[in-house]
Amino acid sequence: MRYLAGRLIETVFLLIGVSFLTFLFSSLAPGSYLDEMRLNPQISSETLRSLRAEYQLDQPLPVRYARWAVSLARGELGYSFAYNSPVAPLLWVRARNTLLLTVTATLIAWALALPLGVWSAETLGRLPDRALSLVTALLLAIPDLVLALGLLILAARSGRLPTGGFVSVNFETLSPFEKLRDLASHMALPVATLVLTTLPVLLRHVRAAVAEVLDAPFLRAAAAHGIPRRKLLYGYALRAAAHPLISLFGFSVGTLLSGSLLVEIVMSWPGLGPLLLEAILARDLYVVIGTVLFSMVFLVMGNFLADVLLFWADPRIRSEASVK
Amino acid sequence: MIGRLQLKFWLVTLGVIHLAIVGAGFFAPYDPAEQDRENPYSPPMKIRLVDEHGRIHLRPFFYATRPSERSFGRVEEDPDKMGQMYFFVSGPSYRLLGFIPARLHLFGAEGSRFHLLGTDGFGRDLFSRILYGGQVSLLAGLLGAACTLLVGGLIGTTAGFYGGWRDVVFMRSAELFLALPWLYLLFALRAFLPLTVRPLEAFLLVVMVLGTVGWARPARLVRGVVLGAKERDFVRAARGFGASDGYLLARHILPETSGVLLTQAAILVPQFVLAEMTLSFLGLGVPEPAPSWGNLLAALQEYSVLVSYWWMYLPAFASIPFFVGYLGVANALHVDRMTGKIDSERR
Numbered sequence: 001m002r003y004l005a006g007r008l009i010e011t012v013f014l015l016i017g018v019s020f021l022t023f024l025f026s027s028l029a030p031g032s033y034l035d036e037m038r039l040n041p042q043i044s045s046e047t048l049r050s051l052r053a054e055y056q057l058d059q060p061l062p063v064r065y066a067r068w069a070v071s072l073a074r075g076e077l078g079y080s081f082a083y084n085s086p087v088a089p090l091l092w093v094r095a096r097n098t099l100l101l102t103v104t105a106t107l108i109a110w111a112l113a114l115p116l117g118v119w120s121a122e123t124l125g126r127l128p129d130r131a132l133s134l135v136t137a138l139l140l141a142i143p144d145l146v147l148a149l150g151l152l153i154l155a156a157r158s159g160r161l162p163t164g165g166f167v168s169v170n171f172e173t174l175s176p177f178e179k180l181r182d183l184a185s186h187m188a189l190p191v192a193t194l195v196l197t198t199l200p201v202l203l204r205h206v207r208a209a210v211a212e213v214l215d216a217p218f219l220r221a222a223a224a225h226g227i228p229r230r231k232l233l234y235g236y237a238l239r240a241a242a243h244p245l246i247s248l249f250g251f252s253v254g255t256l257l258s259g260s261l262l263v264e265i266v267m268s269w270p271g272l273g274p275l276l277l278e279a280i281l282a283r284d285l286y287v288v289i290g291t292v293l294f295s296m297v298f299l300v301m302g303n304f305l306a307d308v309l310l311f312w313a314d315p316r317i318r319s320e321a322s323v324k
Numbered sequence: 325m326i327g328r329l330q331l332k333f334w335l336v337t338l339g340v341i342h343l344a345i346v347g348a349g350f351f352a353p354y355d356p357a358e359q360d361r362e363n364p365y366s367p368p369m370k371i372r373l374v375d376e377h378g379r380i381h382l383r384p385f386f387y388a389t390r391p392s393e394r395s396f397g398r399v400e401e402d403p404d405k406m407g408q409m410y411f412f413v414s415g416p417s418y419r420l421l422g423f424i425p426a427r428l429h430l431f432g433a434e435g436s437r438f439h440l441l442g443t444d445g446f447g448r449d450l451f452s453r454i455l456y457g458g459q460v461s462l463l464a465g466l467l468g469a470a471c472t473l474l475v476g477g478l479i480g481t482t483a484g485f486y487g488g489w490r491d492v493v494f495m496r497s498a499e500l501f502l503a504l505p506w507l508y509l510l511f512a513l514r515a516f517l518p519l520t521v522r523p524l525e526a527f528l529l530v531v532m533v534l535g536t537v538g539w540a541r542p543a544r545l546v547r548g549v550v551l552g553a554k555e556r557d558f559v560r561a562a563r564g565f566g567a568s569d570g571y572l573l574a575r576h577i578l579p580e581t582s583g584v585l586l587t588q589a590a591i592l593v594p595q596f597v598l599a600e601m602t603l604s605f606l607g608l609g610v611p612e613p614a615p616s617w618g619n620l621l622a623a624l625q626e627y628s629v630l631v632s633y634w635w636m637y638l639p640a641f642a643s644i645p646f647f648v649g650y651l652g653v654a655n656a657l658h659v660d661r662m663t664g665k666i667d668s669e670r671r
Contacts, residue, residue, distance in 0.1 A: 017500065022512060137655075141648040143598045145605060146640040149624055156631045258507035262602060266625075276511055277606060288512065295508045 007307050011300045018296050019072075022289045023065050055081060068286070077293075078286030082279070087290040090275065095294055097166060098271035102260050102298075104187065105194035106252070109202055112195070117206025118233050124211050132207075136200040144197040144259050148266045151189050162186050166270050190263045197259050198252060205248050209241035216240070242313045246306050253302025257295050334652035341646055345458035349418030351430050352452035353438065356615045358416065360437050360447035363389060365633050366399055368442040368450075376403045384409040388436035407436035442635040444623060450635065454642045457615035461643075464531050464616075465597035469589055471535025472596075473542055477585065480546030485554060485573065494543065501540035509537050510599060514608050530609045534596045542588045546581050553580040583657075590654035594647045601643065617643050 034048055034057070059067075068078050076086035083090055116132060123129045155161040162168070168182050213219065214237055222236055223229075264273030272291050279287035344351055360366075369386045385408050387401035394400075413432035420426050432438075441451040483494040501509070514533055553559060559576050567575075597617070603609030604618025605625075612619060620639040623629050629636055 014500065025512070137651070138648075141651045142644060143601070143647060145598070145602055145618075145621065146643060149621060149637060149640060152624075153630060153634060153637055156627075157634070254506075261507045261511070265606060276508075280511060280514065280608070292508055292512045 077290045082284045113202035120207040121210035139200040250303040250306030331656035338649040348455035352455045354449040356456040453615040460616040464600040465593045467531045468534030468596035469592040472538040476539040476542030480543035484547035484550030498540040594650040
């Protein structure tokens with residue numbers, strides 16, 4: 001338990017560090033939300049000055065950081081200039097949508113990567129393995145932007161799937177089952193893109209990890225004992241290969257978040273991605289900081305989950321931790 | 325052995341692609357900003373040898389397009405208006421490599437304008453724009469990678485060679501940078517830089533942003549190599565003979581890092597090209613009218629373009645062989661290093 005507690009404290013410090021860094025960068029940055037207004041002759045410099053005071057843009061950096069920290073403690077995460085509301089409620093809705101997308105994509109990608117990777121490792125160097133390797137190499141070379149746009153074009157031309165958005169306009173009038181179907185059809189394209197971009201990396205790692213274990217003497221002994229092949233592969237080999245794969249899971253959350261950011265924008269999915277882009281374009285400072293921080297929290301949660309899983313799956317870590 | 329062969333194959337492939345991009349002026353029939361106002365969103369044209377009446381022509385020709393009479397907003401081939409293709413013709417002037425003035429083009433058309441891959445909404449030749457756009461994207465990738473390798477190499481060498489508190493500080497912050505989702509990092513950095521800038525400045529900005537984002541991985545790898553090299557017997561011997569730090573680094577240690585740096589370069593260049601594409605696609609990178617692979621694709625953000633003008637997606641296809649090539653080189657380099665290691669261990 002102490003091992004996990006140590007990890008938790010580390011992540012808290014990481015978050016504080018990131019929040020401070022983003023603040024520092026933002027204070028170095030030229031321009032502010034009010035720049036657009038300054039060009040507008042109808043807004044007097046009086047108004048601008050009072051707005052600056054209201055948004056506290058005239059305060060020095062430490063003061064602003066302290067105020068922001070206070071609002072963070074109150075659960076507001078600062079104030080959005082463009083939306084004229086505290087940042088946190090804005091983020092919650094968007095974050096929920098992003099999570100919906102990334103969690104689904106993660107589950108599907110792993111559900112595909114594990115059996116395919118094991119199959120590939122089992123037939124190492126033979127036809128299925130070669131075919132899978134070729135496909136992964138190809139998928140690896142197609143960037144997510146290109147893939148997302150390609151799928152979008154296919155969907156638009158076939159007219160079968162919606163090309164953007166979260167739910168249909170008539171969502172409220174649908175029955176629960178139809179609601180689910182509507183949501184699923186809207187999720188299909190972004191999730192497919194995310195799965196296709198993360199799958200090749202996962203597949204390669206599963207293949208490598210399992211192939212390494214398959215050579216081990218204990219597995220040959222187990223095979224000689226007449227343990228069925230399926231149980232051998234999934235019960236023994238995958239278990240022994242779990243360690244690097246769980247670490248990879250922690251890493252893959254980060255890549256998935258990045259991928260999701262772009263996919264959300266391209267497919268106009270109302271997640272954190274479009275919010276961040278809008279905030280950057282409008283110089284909506286606290287929304288930018290809040291979004292980056294939220295993504296960090298997701299990342300940290302993913303890594304923490306990986307740690308917990310590792311703790312559970314790998315007896316070596318448990319004994320190491322208890323020795324300490 | 326197979327690694328070598330693979331490496332050669334991919335290097336040649338990449339060489340061809342780079343040649344086409346660098347020599348964009350020669351291969352592209354038109355200037356990337358030149359408009360054909362009569363023909364916005366004209367689809368790719370077919371090169372023909374046989375005409376309407378079944379006659380065979382020795383010189384390749386094509387039919388000009390005209391607005392379709394049947395459906396609004398579409399264009400069709402106009403069998404009355406033919407254009408001939410000529411090779412090695414003189415056309416719009418350009419500067420090869422940015423400074424050699426030239427007029428020679430691989431091909432050109434007479435009688436009508438020829439758009440191999442169609443035109444965009446302003447009637448600009450897409451084929452030419454893809455080639456010229458490659459120059460911008462490629463340069464951003466190369467400069468960004470060079471920046472990153474320089475910064476990463478310096479930090480990695482310092483951390484590995486001198487150790488102590490520098491090692492702790494640099495490697496801790498490297499972990500931080502590696503943990504951050506890189507696109508968020510890229511965006512956050514971009515968010516804090518000026519928004520509306522001229523193309524050249526925007527380009528340099530993009531490169532700068534790219535350069536600062538990726539230093540962590542090469543720094544870690546270089547540090548590892550330097551740490552190993554520092555303890556080699558010949559390095560210790562040289563130190564015993566009174567060699568200075570600078571001499572040791574330049575002569576014995578840094579050459580060892582070349583393999584890692586080369587592989588990293590092959591990984592980083594496409595990554596940065598993609599980053600440039602992403603930023604420009606979202607309007608945060610290289611702005612119009614300068615073409616880049618990213619802002620060429622930006623047209624697809626409009627739904628009508630997405631549905632009706634599929635050829636606007638072609639820049640994406642142009643980038644795929646580029647990525648495949650770099651991936652192949654990185655793989656082959658990796659395999660080469662691995663087999664090289666095994667060979668030297670056997671000896």
